[in-house]
Amino acid sequence: MxxxxxxxxxxxxxxxxxxYWILFACAVVVLAIVTGALVYSGVKFRERPGHVxxxxxxxxxxxxxxxxxxxxxxxxxxxLSWQKLDYINAVDRDAGMTVKAIGQQWSxxxxxxxxxxxxxxxxxxxxxxxxxxxxAGMKVKVELSAKDVIHSFWVPNLGGKxxxxxxxxxxxxxxxxRPGTYRGQCFEFCGxxxxxxLITVVAHDQNEYAKWAxxxxxxxxxxRDPKTQAGREAFLTGACAGCHTVKGxxxxxxxxxxxxxxxxxxxxxxxxSPVNQENLTKWVRNAPSIKPGIVMPKFEGVLTDQQxxxxxxxxxxxx
Ligand code: CUA
Numbered sequence: 001m002x003x004x005x006x007x008x009x010x011x012x013x014x015x016x017x018x019x020y021w022i023l024f025a026c027a028v029v030v031l032a033i034v035t036g037a038l039v040y041s042g043v044k045f046r047e048r049p050g051h052v053x054x055x056x057x058x059x060x061x062x063x064x065x066x067x068x069x070x071x072x073x074x075x076x077x078x079x080l081s082w083q084k085l086d087y088i089n090a091v092d093r094d095a096g097m098t099v100k101a102i103g104q105q106w107s108x109x110x111x112x113x114x115x116x117x118x119x120x121x122x123x124x125x126x127x128x129x130x131x132x133x134x135x136a137g138m139k140v141k142v143e144l145s146a147k148d149v150i151h152s153f154w155v156p157n158l159g160g161k162x163x164x165x166x167x168x169x170x171x172x173x174x175x176x177x178r179p180g181t182y183r184g185q186c187f188e189f190c191g192x193x194x195x196x197x198l199i200t201v202v203a204h205d206q207n208e209y210a211k212w213a214x215x216x217x218x219x220x221x222x223x224r225d226p227k228t229q230a231g232r233e234a235f236l237t238g239a240c241a242g243c244h245t246v247k248g249x250x251x252x253x254x255x256x257x258x259x260x261x262x263x264x265x266x267x268x269x270x271x272x273s274p275v276n277q278e279n280l281t282k283w284v285r286n287a288p289s290i291k292p293g294i295v296m297p298k299f300e301g302v303l304t305d306q307q308x309x310x311x312x313x314x315x316x317x318x319x
Contacts (some may be wrong), residue, residue, distance in 0.1 A: 003155070003156045004156055005020070006021075009178065009180065009182060010158040010159060010176050011177075015084045015088060016160055019084055088172075090173075091141045091173045095141040095173060096135070097113060098143060099113065099134070099140060100142075100143045100144075100145065101143070101164065102144075102147060103146040103147070104151075106186070106190065106191065107197060107252070108132075108153075108197070110127065110133075111125065111126075112125060118213060119217070122224060126213070131200045131202050132199065133201075133202045133204060133209075135205075136177065137176075137177065137178075138206065142172055144172070145165070145169050145170075149166065149191065150163055150165050152186055153172065154184050154186070154199070163188055174201065176203035180203055181201070182203065184200070219248055220248060228317055231314030232314045234311050239299070239302075240311065241253060243255035245258040246318065248260070259318060262275060264318075264319045268280065269290075271291050277316060284303075284312060286300050
């Protein structure tokens with residue numbers, strides 16, 4: 001099953017599902033009793049030839065029952081919910097790690113803790129979009145904030161939902177019992193792209209989490225390397241970012257192919273091989289002359305030779 005709260009894969013979702021099923025079972029029983037009584041009375045006491053509809057009023061025992069039973073049920077649900085909410089809202093109790101999730105139209109950015117594991121060579125700490133990576137079996141506190149409008153963080157298999165509000169910090173906690181990928185969705189209408197504001201939580205085996213962190217830190221460091229800054233900026237602020245995605249950067253368009261690992265590919269668009277400086281330069285200068293009819297325009301004359309060279313140098317680091 002996909003993203004679905006009744007398929008709990010962590011303690012918070014399990015508690016919510018537990019309350020849900022109790023409420024659901026009680027609701028089914030009440031529905032059956034009320035409908036049953038209605039049908040039974042309608043048939044048994046109805047008016048028919050030679051038979052006057054029975055009129056009665058104020059049956060004390062019945063009135064007492066249908067007042068006291070629902071009252072007890074509502075009180076029980078309240079106590080049960082309070083008890084579960086106490087557990088769900090205890091975000092700090094035994095939390096193994098705190099991650100910040102920042103919502104912005106229409107994606108989430110995750111800032112990892114200021115610990116050596118997440119430290120980049122320039123002294124900053126790992127921040128990444130797309131996926132939230134956590135160790136399985138660990139309680140992770142997620143601090144929520146928003147840069148523009150209200151968003152809402154919800155990964156149904158792992159936990160409840162909470163709003164991310166501009167100028168205010170809220171928090172919830174999630175825990176994945178096993179390694180895996182869990183999908184979520186922004187749950188507060190936040191504009192045109194709301195439906196696409198997805199959340200992916202990847203839970204790693206605890207022993208492999210450090211390995212993931214190392215790779216993520218290396219990738220992030222590469223995307224900030226001062227040596228390739230010129231090309232990166234030309235790419236991200238120019239036409240390239242209007243069509244392509246490079247994960248970890250602001251380039252997230254889906255018109256052209258994703259270039260996150262372009263330097264590790266066998267060929268360029270299936271027509272130029274290998275992926276090296278010479279071929280990438282040819283391609284960026286004039287793709288339509290190599291693959292006629294392609295959407296990618298010619299950049300020769302649009303960008304300077306220096307800019308094209310800078311961009312190619314940067315693309316070559318995207319392994
Ligand atoms: Cu963000 Cu809906």
